[in-house]
Amino acid sequence: MYAAKRPLRRPAIFLLIIASYLLAACGARTANTNWPGLSTDGQKVYVAYGPKVLAYDVAAQKAAWSFFPADAAPTLQFFAAPSVQDGRIILGDFGASGGMLSPGVVVTLYALNDTDQGTPESLWTNSELVSDRIVAPPLQIGDQLFVGTANNFLIAVDATSGVKQWEFEAGHSIWGQPAYKEGVLYVSSLDKSIYALDAATGQKRWQTELGGALASSPVVNTNLVYVASFDNKLHALDMQTGEEKWVAEAQDWIWDAPAFAGGIVYFADIKGNIFAVDGESGEQIWSQQLKLPVQTSPVVVDETVYIASGDDIKAENPQGALTALDIADGKQKWQQTAPAPLYTTPVVVGNDIIVALQSESALLIAFDAETGSQNWIYTPPQEQ
Amino acid sequence: MWDTFILNPMINALLMLYDFLGNNFVLAIAVFTILIRLLTLPLNLRQQRSSIKMQEMQPQIQAIQKKYKDNPQKMQEEFQKIGYNPAESLAGCLPLLIQMPILIGLYRAIIIVLGSTPQSLFELTARVYDYINLTDLLPISNKFLWLNLAQPDPLFVLPVLVFGTMFLQQKLMTPATQQQNKNKKQDDNPMAGMTQSMQWTMPIMFGFFSLQFQAGLSIYFVLSNIIGIGQGYYMRRSMAQLKEEQAVKKKPAVITSEPEVKAEPKQDKADLEAAMKGTPEERKQYQPRKRTSKRKKRKR
Incomplete structure (x- = not known):
C-alpha cells in the first residue's frame, strides 16, 4: 500500500521546500514601498503613489494626466513628492533592478514640462545621476536642482539640462528635502547630523551632530534653522555657525518637519502630541494631545x-x-x-x-x- | 502568531546583536546565523544522517521492491530485515520542515531591519521591544566594503559566492557511494537522481535570487552555507569512521566469537568438575569465568 504512496511523497516534500523558499524570495521585494508623495503648484496637485505620478486638476476635479515611463521596468515606483516650479516638474523614482543579469539598481530623474496640453513633455531624463532610491522630494532653486538619495548623497544638477554640478556625501541616507536660504543649503541626514553646504559648490560650511536620526526637512527663518529629530527634540540652530540655540522637548520621535508661521514653530510627535513654541526662545505656547x-x-x-x-x-x-x-x-x-x-x-x-x-x-x-x-x-x- | 513568535523575536535579537557588536550589521548577521545554525544543529544532523542513510539504502530498497512487487507482506518483512521503515523516512524530513519557518523568519527579519524607506522604518518601530533603544541604534549601518547591504551586490561577487558555497554544501550532503555511481543510469535510483539534480538546481536558483536580493541577505546565505559545508564535512567523516569501525568489528566477530561463546559454559563445567574432584584449597580457589562475551557483544 505504501509503495503506491511513496512516489508522491518525495516530490511533494521537495515542492514544499522550493515553494517555501520562493515565498520568502518574493517577500524580499516587498520592502521597496512608501507612502504617497504629495505637492502642489497652487492649481494642480501632484501625487507620486507607487505605480504612477498623477497630476490632478483641483478646479476641474479630474485627473489631468498620469506619468509612467513607457520603457521602464514594471517594478518601477515613485514615492518622492514631485518638485514643481514654473511648470517644470522634477520626479525621482525608487529605482528598479536592471534585470536578472544586471543587479545594480537604476534610479532615474525625470524633468517634465506641464503644458496643460494633456501629457507633459519630457525635458530631460537621466539615469546616471544617482544610484539609490530618491525618498526626499527634490528641491528646485532657480535653475539648480538638489536631490538627496537613500545612499547618502546630495547632488546638485543643472535643472535645465540634467547635468550634474557637484555631489556631497553624508554619513547616511537623506530622506528630507533640503532647505535653502541665501546661497546655503541645510541638509539633514539619518546620520544624526545637519549640514550647511554652499549651494554653488557643495562645500561644507558646518556640521552639527544631534542626538537622534534626522528623517525630515530642516526649516529656516531669518536666523535659525529648525530640525526635528528622533531624540524626541526639536532643535533650533544658529544659521551661520550651526550652534544649538535651544531645544523643545516632545514625548516621542518627531518624524516630520516642523512648520514655521508668524514667529511660532509647530511640530508633532508620533504619540500625537502637538506643540506650538516661540520661534526665537523655544518657549512653549500651547500643546495639544x-x-x-x-x-x-x-x-x-x-x-x-x-x-x-x-x-x-x-x-x-x-x-x-x-x-x-x-x-x-x-x-x-x-x-x-x-x-x-x-x-x-x-x-x-x-x-x-x-x-x-x-x-x-x-x-x-x-x-x-x-x-x-x-x-x-x-x-x-x-x-x- | 507568526510575527509574535518567530519574526519579532528574530528582529529584536538581530538588533540586540547589532548593539552588542559595535553597530556592525554584517557581524550581527554572522553571529545570528551561527546561533540559529547551532540551535537547529541537532535537527540538521538528524535530518542529514537520515537522508544519507536512506540514500545509501536505496539500491537495496529498490531491489526488494522489484522482487516482491506482488507481495507487499513479504516486502515489508524484507524492509524490516534491512532496517528500513517507510514511516521513519518521512520523519527524517520533518526536521527540515521544522527549520523552514526559522529560515524564512530569519531572512524576513534581515529584510525588515535593513528596510531603507520611511515606511519600512515605521513598520520596524512597531516590532521592536520596549527595552531596545531604537533611537540609539538608528541609523542601521548599511555599508560593508563595496556593498550597500540594502541593495543587491553590483559586482556579482555575492551571487557567485552563494552559488559556490551552496553547491559545495549540496555536494557534501550527497553520499560518496552515490557520487561514485553517478555514471550509472539515474533511472535505476530516482532518489539519487533527485539529489543529483538538487545539487545543481538549488545553487543555481539561489545564485539567481542573489542577483535580486539585498546584499545583507546574500551574506546570510553565504555564511549559512559555509556552516553547512563544515557540518556536511563533519557528517561525512563521522559516517565514514562509523563504517570503518563497523567493518573492523565485523571481521573478528565472525571468526572468534562463535567458538568462544559456545565453549564458555563447557569450559566452566569442566573447571567445576576438576575443582570438585580436587583438594579443599583447590575448591576454594575455584572461580567461575566471567560470562561477558555473548550478551555484551550483542549489546555492542
Missing part, C-alpha cells in the same frame, strides 16, 4: 493648524484623521476621518485641504478647510 500617531508636518493656513494623523499600527482596520486646531490655543475646530492612515503631509489648494492615502477606496480626499466637510474624492481607475 490628539492621541493619534502623527508622522506628518503641521500645515498652517490663516488661523488654523491642520494635522494629518495615522492609527495604531497594530489596529485591524487602521484609519486616518485630519484635525483642524485653533492657531491661538490649539483647541480642536473639527476632525474628519479617512479610510486609511494619513502618513503624507496635506497640501492646500484654494479652500481645499487635500490628503493622499494608501487605500483602495481613495487616493486623494479634499476637505473644506473651513468646515471640514468632504469636498471631493479621487480614486484612480483600476488597471486592466
Whole structure:
C-alpha cells in the first residue's frame, strides 16, 4: 500500500521546500514601498503613489494626466513628492533592478514640462545621476536642482539640462528635502547630523551632530534653522555657525518637519502630541494631545493648524484623521476621518485641504478647510 | 502568531546583536546565523544522517521492491530485515520542515531591519521591544566594503559566492557511494537522481535570487552555507569512521566469537568438575569465568 504512496511523497516534500523558499524570495521585494508623495503648484496637485505620478486638476476635479515611463521596468515606483516650479516638474523614482543579469539598481530623474496640453513633455531624463532610491522630494532653486538619495548623497544638477554640478556625501541616507536660504543649503541626514553646504559648490560650511536620526526637512527663518529629530527634540540652530540655540522637548520621535508661521514653530510627535513654541526662545505656547500617531508636518493656513494623523499600527482596520486646531490655543475646530492612515503631509489648494492615502477606496480626499466637510474624492481607475 | 513568535523575536535579537557588536550589521548577521545554525544543529544532523542513510539504502530498497512487487507482506518483512521503515523516512524530513519557518523568519527579519524607506522604518518601530533603544541604534549601518547591504551586490561577487558555497554544501550532503555511481543510469535510483539534480538546481536558483536580493541577505546565505559545508564535512567523516569501525568489528566477530561463546559454559563445567574432584584449597580457589562475551557483544 505504501509503495503506491511513496512516489508522491518525495516530490511533494521537495515542492514544499522550493515553494517555501520562493515565498520568502518574493517577500524580499516587498520592502521597496512608501507612502504617497504629495505637492502642489497652487492649481494642480501632484501625487507620486507607487505605480504612477498623477497630476490632478483641483478646479476641474479630474485627473489631468498620469506619468509612467513607457520603457521602464514594471517594478518601477515613485514615492518622492514631485518638485514643481514654473511648470517644470522634477520626479525621482525608487529605482528598479536592471534585470536578472544586471543587479545594480537604476534610479532615474525625470524633468517634465506641464503644458496643460494633456501629457507633459519630457525635458530631460537621466539615469546616471544617482544610484539609490530618491525618498526626499527634490528641491528646485532657480535653475539648480538638489536631490538627496537613500545612499547618502546630495547632488546638485543643472535643472535645465540634467547635468550634474557637484555631489556631497553624508554619513547616511537623506530622506528630507533640503532647505535653502541665501546661497546655503541645510541638509539633514539619518546620520544624526545637519549640514550647511554652499549651494554653488557643495562645500561644507558646518556640521552639527544631534542626538537622534534626522528623517525630515530642516526649516529656516531669518536666523535659525529648525530640525526635528528622533531624540524626541526639536532643535533650533544658529544659521551661520550651526550652534544649538535651544531645544523643545516632545514625548516621542518627531518624524516630520516642523512648520514655521508668524514667529511660532509647530511640530508633532508620533504619540500625537502637538506643540506650538516661540520661534526665537523655544518657549512653549500651547500643546495639544490628539492621541493619534502623527508622522506628518503641521500645515498652517490663516488661523488654523491642520494635522494629518495615522492609527495604531497594530489596529485591524487602521484609519486616518485630519484635525483642524485653533492657531491661538490649539483647541480642536473639527476632525474628519479617512479610510486609511494619513502618513503624507496635506497640501492646500484654494479652500481645499487635500490628503493622499494608501487605500483602495481613495487616493486623494479634499476637505473644506473651513468646515471640514468632504469636498471631493479621487480614486484612480483600476488597471486592466 | 507568526510575527509574535518567530519574526519579532528574530528582529529584536538581530538588533540586540547589532548593539552588542559595535553597530556592525554584517557581524550581527554572522553571529545570528551561527546561533540559529547551532540551535537547529541537532535537527540538521538528524535530518542529514537520515537522508544519507536512506540514500545509501536505496539500491537495496529498490531491489526488494522489484522482487516482491506482488507481495507487499513479504516486502515489508524484507524492509524490516534491512532496517528500513517507510514511516521513519518521512520523519527524517520533518526536521527540515521544522527549520523552514526559522529560515524564512530569519531572512524576513534581515529584510525588515535593513528596510531603507520611511515606511519600512515605521513598520520596524512597531516590532521592536520596549527595552531596545531604537533611537540609539538608528541609523542601521548599511555599508560593508563595496556593498550597500540594502541593495543587491553590483559586482556579482555575492551571487557567485552563494552559488559556490551552496553547491559545495549540496555536494557534501550527497553520499560518496552515490557520487561514485553517478555514471550509472539515474533511472535505476530516482532518489539519487533527485539529489543529483538538487545539487545543481538549488545553487543555481539561489545564485539567481542573489542577483535580486539585498546584499545583507546574500551574506546570510553565504555564511549559512559555509556552516553547512563544515557540518556536511563533519557528517561525512563521522559516517565514514562509523563504517570503518563497523567493518573492523565485523571481521573478528565472525571468526572468534562463535567458538568462544559456545565453549564458555563447557569450559566452566569442566573447571567445576576438576575443582570438585580436587583438594579443599583447590575448591576454594575455584572461580567461575566471567560470562561477558555473548550478551555484551550483542549489546555492542
